[in-house]
Amino acid sequence: MFENENDFKNMVEQLNIDTQPNDNHRENLRRQILSAFSQSRQAGTFWQSITESPLIKLAAAAVIIIAVGLFFVHRGSSEKVETPKTAKVAKSPAGLTTVISLEAAYRRGGLEAVEQQCDEAVRVLGARLDGISAGQLIRDFNIEKQEREKP
Amino acid sequence: MAKIDNRTDIDDLVLRARTDADALGWLYELYYERIFSFCVHRLFSKETAEDVTSAVFLAVAAKIRTFTGRTEEDFRNWLYAIAAKNANAYIRKTSRRNELLRQAAGSMTDAVDCADEASGLDWPTLYRAISKLKPKHQTILTLRFFESLRIEDIAEITNTKDATVRVTLHRILKTLRDNLQSVSD
Numbered sequence: 001m002f003e004n005e006n007d008f009k010n011m012v013e014q015l016n017i018d019t020q021p022n023d024n025h026r027e028n029l030r031r032q033i034l035s036a037f038s039q040s041r042q043a044g045t046f047w048q049s050i051t052e053s054p055l056i057k058l059a060a061a062a063v064i065i066i067a068v069g070l071f072f073v074h075r076g077s078s079e080k081v082e083t084p085k086t087a088k089v090a091k092s093p094a095g096l097t098t099v100i101s102l103e104a105a106y107r108r109g110g111l112e113a114v115e116q117q118c119d120e121a122v123r124v125l126g127a128r129l130d131g132i133s134a135g136q137l138i139r140d141f142n143i144e145k146q147e148r149e150k151p
Numbered sequence: 152m153a154k155i156d157n158r159t160d161i162d163d164l165v166l167r168a169r170t171d172a173d174a175l176g177w178l179y180e181l182y183y184e185r186i187f188s189f190c191v192h193r194l195f196s197k198e199t200a201e202d203v204t205s206a207v208f209l210a211v212a213a214k215i216r217t218f219t220g221r222t223e224e225d226f227r228n229w230l231y232a233i234a235a236k237n238a239n240a241y242i243r244k245t246s247r248r249n250e251l252l253r254q255a256a257g258s259m260t261d262a263v264d265c266a267d268e269a270s271g272l273d274w275p276t277l278y279r280a281i282s283k284l285k286p287k288h289q290t291i292l293t294l295r296f297f298e299s300l301r302i303e304d305i306a307e308i309t310n311t312k313d314a315t316v317r318v319t320l321h322r323i324l325k326t327l328r329d330n331l332q333s334v335s336d
Contacts, residue, residue: 001328001331001332002324002328004324005296005320005324008296008324008327009296011272012277012296012297015272015274015277017191017192017274017297018191018197019184019187019188019191019197021183021184021187021201022197022201025201025204025205029179029183029204029205029208030176030179030180032205032208032209033175033179033208033209033211033212034172034175034176034212036209036212036213037175037212037213037215038172040212040213040216041170041216
C-alpha cells in the first residue's frame with residue numbers, strides 16, 4: 001500500500017495501463033470534427049460578423065438605444081393624450097354631471113356654447129350651494145320647466 | 152506533417168483554430184492521445200473511452216469559436232474540463248457505472264501483467280477503488296497522478312482554488328487507501 005503522494009505516483013507508473021489508441025478511430029474522428037467545424041462556421045457566419053466587427057457592434061448599440069428612446073417618448077405622449085382631464089376635476093356626482101354637460105356643450109359649439117349654457121343654468125336655476133346633488137338639480141330644472149310650460 | 156513543438160507555435164495554433172480548420176486539425180493531433188488516455192483512466196474501457204473522446208472533440212469543434220483563451224495552457228485546460236464533464240456525465244448513469252465495474256472485475260483474473268510488483272496492486276483493482284470516490288474527486292486524482300498535471304492547472308480545470316485541490320488530494324488518498332483495503336478484502 002502507498003504512504004504518500006509520491007508512493008502512489010510511483011505505483012501508478014508501474015501499472016503499465018494500455019492507453020494505446022485505435023488508428024481507425026483517430027482518423028474517423030478527425031474527419032468528423034473537421035466536418036463539424038465547417039458546419040458550425042457556416043451557421044456562425046452571420047452572428048460572428050455582428051459580434052466580431054466593432055463598427056457593426058456600435059451600429060447595433062445605436063439602433064437599440066434609439067429604439068428604446070422612441071419607445072419611451074411614444075409611451076409618454078400617448079399617456080398624456082389618454083389621461084382623462086375630468087378625472088382630476090370631477091369629485092362628486094353633481095360635479096361629474098356638470099363637467100360632462102359642459103364638455104358636451106364645448107363639443108357642440110366651443111367656448112361660446114359653454115358660456116351660453118352657464119348663463120342659461122344661472123337664469124333658470126338661480127344661484128345654488130356648492131354641495132347640491134345632481135338629482136336635486138334635475139328636479140329643480142323639471143319644476144321650472146313645467147311652470148314655464150303652463151299656459 | 153511538419154513537427155510542431157514550439158510553445159509559441161502552439162499558442163498561434165490556438166488563436167488560429169477559431170477560424171482555421173487546419174489549425175484545429177493540428178491541435179487535434181497534438182491532444183488526441185492525451186484526452187484518450189485521460190478517458191481510459193476515468194472509464195476503464197477503451198471502447199467507452201473512444202465514445203467519450205469523440206464527444207469531447209466534437210464539442211470542441213462546435214465551441215472553438217467562442218473559446219476565449221489565448222495560450223496552449225488555456226486550450227489544454229479547457230479541453231480537460233470538457234473531457235472531465237463528459238466522462239462524469241457518462242458514468243452518472245448507474246447502469247453504465249455498473250457495467251464499467253463489471254468489466255474491471257472481469258479483468259482482474261488476467262491482470263497479472265499490469266500489476267505493480269512491489270505492492271501487488273493491479274489496474275482493475277485500483278479502478279474499482281477509484282470508482283468508489285466522488286466523480287469530482289476521481290477527476291482530480293486522475294489529472295494529478297495519471298496525467299501528471301500541476302495543482303494550478305487542476306484548480307483551473309475543476310474551477311476550484313489551488314489550496315482546495317491540495318487539501319482535497321490529501322483526503323482523496325486517505326479515502327482511496329480505505330477503498331483499496333475493502334476491495335482487496
